[in-house]
Each structure stands twice: as C-alpha cells, then as structure tokens.
Amino acid sequence: MQRFIIEMGMGNDQYGQDYTKAASRAIEDAIRHSSIPMFEAMGISHDDMEVRVTVGVQEPDAVDCAVLAEGLPRGRATVQAVLGGLNVVNPSNRNVTVIASAAVEAFLPKQG
Template sequence: MSDQRFIIEMGMGNDQYGQDYQKAARRAIEDAIRHSSIPMFDALGLDHAAMRVEVTVGVQKPEAIDCAALTASLPRGTVTVTATHGGLNVINPDSGNVIVIATAAVEAFLPYQG
C-alpha cells in the first residue's frame, strides 16, 4: 500500500511593505508548522526520515518563489515544495503599497503502518 497522509496544516503569511513573495511564503509555512506537534514518532519509535512532506504555497507570482530555499528550511522528512498561483495581493488605494499574502498547505505522509 502507498503512503498515508497523517497530517495537514494550513498557514498564512504576508509581507506588508516589501512585496517579497518569498518572505510571505516562508511565513505561511512557518505559521502552518507552528501548529503541529507530532509525538507519535517517539511514541511509536518511528524515524522522522521516513516522513514525506509535501508543501504547496499559493502566491500571486509563483515564479518569484525559490522552492529549493523553502525546502531547505523545513526541519524533518523528505520535503517537496511547490509554488502555485493563489494567495492575494492587496493594494492600499491611498499609497499604492501592495501587501503580499501567501497561503501554505503542509502535508505529511508515512508508509502504511498497518
């Protein structure tokens, strides 16, 4: 049997003044993983290296994302990061400033344990 997803966390990040999609994406991923504590690895004697992590980041300019750099920032498992069109740009009508908002889904998978 193939891998089974055992967790999915969602996060949101933004860059209010720099229009930096990478920074917003990194913050969205950090927001998602801060919600997770997975004690089952210790409880079941599982190795974190067995975990496959898939991250999807949504921003208005996915071409501005360095997926390899985001991959390197995740602490555990075999990680893949994909950037896709999503998120939101919000323009202040008074100043023209663009706020970049990114969303992230972090999914973790393990080989079937049954």
C-alpha cells in the same frame, strides 16, 4: 504513502513584496500549530516522513521553492508554488501587501 497530517497557514510581506518571505511565513504558521508525538511513541524516524508543501501566491514564479524546502525542520520536503493568495494594494501609496497561503502535508509509509 499515507497522509497523516495536513496543516494550513497564512503569511504576508507588507512592504517588500517578497513572495518567498510571505510563503515562508505561511509555512511557519502552519507548522507552528503541530506537535506529533507519534514518532517517538512508535519508534518511527523522521527520515521516513515525506513532507509536501503547496504555497499559493499571486506570482508563483517569484517563490524560491528550494530555499523554502531547505527551511523545513523534518522529513524529506518538497515545495510547490501555485497561483493563489492575494496582492492587496494600498490605494493611498500603491504599496502592495503580498499574502500567501500554505498547506503542509506529511506522509508516512502505510503502517501495519
């Protein structure tokens, strides 16, 4: 497989401390910036594409990677959560804002 795109995104959950929600927003941020007309132009099926997502959060075990993979719109997707992102504590009320980062990589079999 050959990587042909990588997009990065950031997302957060300000009040619920929901790591999956923050990760989902980071993934959405990354893919929202992509438009890849080559599939139609070259007659390549989206089913040929492998999508590998890595999300960074402070509590990787709290991320439901299966739910995130199901939400990706195209290709065969896998999602992995790793240590990263930030937890930012509001000093006045101790509320934790969860910040996630995401890298979305797309791969196709080598062409030509």
